[in-house]
Amino acid sequence: MKSMGRKEAKRWFISGRVQGVGFRYFVQKRAAELGLQGWARNLADGRVEVYAVGAPKKLSDLAASLHAGPAFSDVRSVEEHEEEVRQSSGFHVM
16 A cells, blocks of 8 residues: 555644634545545634644645635634644544
8 A cells, every 4th residue: 555645634723714614624625635634613702613634745734725715704814733643534614
């Protein structure tokens, strides 16, 4: 079996109009297209938190999508952090 290469993990905190506009489902769809594992959830302060594991290039592609967001969102800032790789299956909305 061929190695899938190096995996990294990132966590993002996205601010702006990102709740109630389908942002988490937008992230879930994009992450699935990229073959990433992880999750997206709303935070009480109005931000969305995203954790994803995968190849560095795929994480970079997801980050670009987070800056754009879905049609009705208004992304004001995206804070990115390096994270520890944790085992996960699929990408989930929490």
